[in-house]
Amino acid sequence: MSDYKTLWESLGMDLEKHDKLCALLPGFYEEVYLSQEKRPQGMNYFNLVVSAIHGLRPQELVNHKTQGEKVVGTFCVFVPDELIFAADAIGVGLCGGSQFWVPDGEKVLPKNICPLIKSFMGAKISKTCPFFQSCDLLIGETTCDGKKKAWEILKDYADVHVIHLPQMKSEKEFSLFIKELEILKEKLEEITGNKITEDALKSSIELINNKRRALKRLYDLRKQNPVPISGKDALLISQISFYDDPARFTQKVNEICGELEDRVKNGEGVFPSSSKRIMITGTPMAIPNWKLHHIIESLNAAVVVEETCTGTRYFENEVKIKGESMNELINSIAERYFKINCACFTPNKDRIHDIIRLAKEYKVDGVIYYNLQFCQTYAIEYYNVKKALEKEGIPNLLIETDYSESDTEQLRTRIEAFIEML
């Protein structure tokens, strides 16, 4: 990635520290990804994206900025890209998935909060992430105590706008969410200098709906047995969806889906049809957090679906346009986002319904409940998810972990025992 040195310098990055980060990825990616057998040809595009992760797309962001437009960073599937793109800004998902950034995050945050938060904070304050460095605005939200309070510190380092996401889902909270989207719209108009028109918003709704539809097409293919794509590859595509150009990404996902449909017709898969089928449910996995999938698939079980923010929660439900006015469009957007069943809500019974439904649709043999260490909402919600899964006779295993490799062997042992039991 050394061709991008000028780019990184222009973004005020810590080049020396960044070199250390760049040195880690190729070997890691080769071990986790390139060693897989029978990978679809369509993964080549995503390999390319990862191989130049801090170059290709950041260069596009900077080009966009030189045309006078803005880049906006987000951290949550509740922040509507539709509004960002309608303001001629580019939205990029910025959640941190690397242990590399955790020690820097711990300089300003307590150690016992979730690694995702410590990682993105470290990425920003260490100036080693070109995506962060490209952003004109960061959009936070109030989905958990850790993030809610972390924005107050991040504000020392960047312009941060915080969306008040409610904690319940009745009509009065829906009204609050609508108001928050209106405030966000104003903020985006202010920083971009662009008016968000009804036409622009309809176009961006279409753009993002197409992306969701492509991801749904990909996930539907994973319902097949043998499964035509590994969980690791599907996860990577999901992760890249957060920051790639939406139109190009959609095209590339649809291309690989065509290839996978051929595989399905021919009964080809990446795992034998006798392999155990695993569902992951819980907290998101930001790039390059491939730890759990890698352990599971190294044990010859297939991850066939993720009920996570880097999985079904990201693409399920499209925005259904219910009118042409700005109010109606924002209302339509809010309706779609309010259907996301995150543990930040109380109660959150619909997430349990989702898990049971997906377990059936994807014909899973077992569910692994993935909890990023110190994520309290998902950790506590496990109690009721477990009860529901047990009632349905679906085996489940709780895995709570961080981004380090220190517990990998112990996790492997536990997961191996779980898979053998299925």
Next chain:
Amino acid sequence: MSDYKTLWESLGMDLEKHDKLCALLPGFYEEVYLSQEKRPQGMNYFNLVVSAIHGLRPQELVNHKTQGEKVVGTFCVFVPDELIFAADAIGVGLCGGSQFWVPDGEKVLPKNICPLIKSFMGAKISKTCPFFQSCDLLIGETTCDGKKKAWEILKDYADVHVIHLPQMKSEKEFSLFIKELEILKEKLEEITGNKITEDALKSSIELINNKRRALKRLYDLRKQNPVPISGKDALLISQISFYDDPARFTQKVNEICGELEDRVKNGEGVFPSSSKRIMITGTPMAIPNWKLHHIIESLNAAVVVEETCTGTRYFENEVKIKGESMNELINSIAERYFKINCACFTPNKDRIHDIIRLAKEYKVDGVIYYNLQFCQTYAIEYYNVKKALEKEGIPNLLIETDYSESDTEQLRTRIEAFIEML
């Protein structure tokens, strides 16, 4: 407390386990409290309350219930007692401060959440707390991830109503809070069968205002040097305020304040005037959590003020009645409660202003930031509190701990070094 066996049986308690709990308190109380020198005579009432903590007041609650009225449990200073008492119900604060209950809480909750939550959950599910057992309704709120999700489990064991407390403090969130209080009013009317009238509400506003005024009078006396009452005794009074009969409690606090005023006139105190004056800020200390105060005061420093929910946050600001209608009364209540500066809000700069103001008013030499382990909102907020204290030249120390005694010696060493440095 064995005289109350019939009472406890009638409440469906686990008597065998409860006996173990009762066996712990007397020795502990003697060591922490009764060993203090120069205690005010007025503390005798509060000694009596503690000595029969699971008998005296629970008997009153049960008597109230036999008259057909209700008992309502709460867990947070944001839940207005004014509404509860106006429905002829009795409100009791139920936060758990004992390690005894933690293992039972951990049967249904993750280990790495705050001990206060694990403790109250354990108290309920182990059936060893007569206050919990007396309650007809528990009122939760959404002040932190831990509590928000714990209600979903607690609902298996009790009737729980959850108030949606917003996470920001602008006008739209104030409207949401008003609506939540209206819903709470309806819920209270429903379970009690009593209509909350304007007159009843005005009376209960007066009742609770009087209690706050008495606590403020007590705290104002702690501004004196030498300080006329120990931090431990003041904390105990604060803790008892959450469940004692409000009118009697107010009278007893005013009585002790009279005694303390005499002390002040005579220049008498419980610590020499050369003792270091410490402020505690951070998370609440539910009874019998006297750990930090005991360490500090055993080192001959005086705790003179607590900026916590079991301190100034509980009594500062009175409800100012701004009209006679129900809407106006509820609005007046909401205004008072919305001034509480909890780390659950973002931003929460007014808490920092409070801390600096209180440090000056109480002429403190140093601030100890008390964080219940795994309380993420207060832990993260420390970063900005520390910055503000440093700017003012006020020494501070972060203490993060749970309810166990395992770290007591280590804390003592750290606190001793801090006090010596002042």
